[in-house]
């Protein structure tokens with residue numbers, strides 16, 4: 534609420550403005566839960582238009598591997614058990630789209646509220662919404678985390694530090710070293726003076742505030758703050774006398790701003806999904822030998838393999854943590870083993886948030902016809918239906934030869950490329966190792 538006592542948003546047509554982003558860093562939820570024993574809610578300002586990307590689609594709705602950027606950021610926060618609720622502030626004209634994303638990707642804890650014509654107004658609307666929370670299980674938060682929805686990579690351990698510091702100090706913010714020197718220019722466009730870079734830091738996100746501090750700051754701040762301000766920490770100091778604790782954050786805190794940042798974000802998401810794979814051998818000797826050779830070969834490609842005979846019993850754990858599966862079939866050309874993987878993946882709804890890769894490696898003995906001649910369309914048909922369920926099936930056929938290691942490293946190269954790129958274009962193809 535600003536000085537006039539009305540909502541943050543003046544009665545002007547809202548700009549069609551919106552944004553988004555990413556994957557939680559791997560961390561031990563338990564250690565964070567031990568530290569954060571007070572209610573924490575999150576405001577994700579996502580009401581911008583992303584003009585600096587030069588794209589028609591606002592960056593928060595640009596998709597990566599079939600999912601909008603904002604869904605990655607939401608999922609990162611909702612995967613942290615100690616976050617009680619999330620409010621996303623989006624432009625009014627994107628409320629339906631945001632609601633659809635929440636439903637489609639089964640986001641919990643999160644609700645969308647109308648953003649504002651500036652970032653501060655969007656954040657203010659989000660903070661107001663937390664104060665009017667009606668969901669019974671969600672009380673007023675002790676700490677409010679504010680995080681640009683287009684800062685894709687949120688690390689739980691760091692977020693925990695920000696939340697703890699905000700509770701103790703009233704406000705806390707992430708900082709990073711400056712990359713470029715900051716200079717002041719004259720009105721004629723000449724150098725006036727430069728700042729000593731070592732004395733300054735870049736203010737990043739996440740930031741944390743006690744609910745009282747941030748809500749008071751927005752009640753007291755000026756129209757000029759709402760219109761032109763970019764720094765919540767400044768509002769806390771200026772209007773509440775609260776001096777934020779500054780904590781240097783990891784390099785992953787960057788904000789998607791330009792088109793190149795979208796490519797960088799997609800590359801990091803793909804890399805995160807490509808670090809390991811599960812190889813299922815059926816326990817057959819040739820398959821186990823190939824899997825062992827594959828493990829050596831992919832090690833050089835910075836990838837780890839978990840080799841199991843099947844996905845039964847304890848081995849079913851692979852279904853809950855892997856995004857990539859390699860089924861090695863020896864001789865028989867039927868895809869029953871791949872179909873079994875599909876059934877297991879769907880039972881766990883594993884492909885909801887990320888596309889899952891299943892690679893069928895068909896190993897044929899020297900006296901057998903290659904599967905491309907015996908059952909050329911089998912994999913294409915199966916892959917076509919699986920693709921609609923966000924499971925990408927690829928085939929690699931391998932003929933038994935005396936150059937075992939060379940064949941295995943060839944399979945490894947192809948498999949790791951398929952896993953890394955997750956290309957829809959190659960789905961259903963039977964590649965020759």
Ligand SMILES: Nc1ccn([C@@H]2O[C@H](COP(=O)(O)OP(=O)(O)OP(=O)(O)O)[C@@H](O)[C@H]2O)c(=O)n1
Pocket residue numbers: 550551552553577578579580581582583584585586593622648649650651652653655656681682683684788789790
């Ligand atoms: N009226 C606005 C403007 C921005 N934001 C959000 O604030 C975050 C950081 O803003 P920025 O990166 O500047 O996004 P845009 O304003 O959309 O980008 P641009 O300035 O290029 O248009 C983004 O998540 C953006 O969606 C917002 O919630 N409401």
Ligand SMILES: O=P(O)(O)OC[C@@H](O)[C@@H](O)[C@@H](O)CO
Pocket residue numbers: 652681736737738763764765790
């Ligand atoms: O100005 P923009 O809307 O591009 O980005 C907002 C940033 O200024 C802001 O997220 C941090 O500097 C921390 O306040």
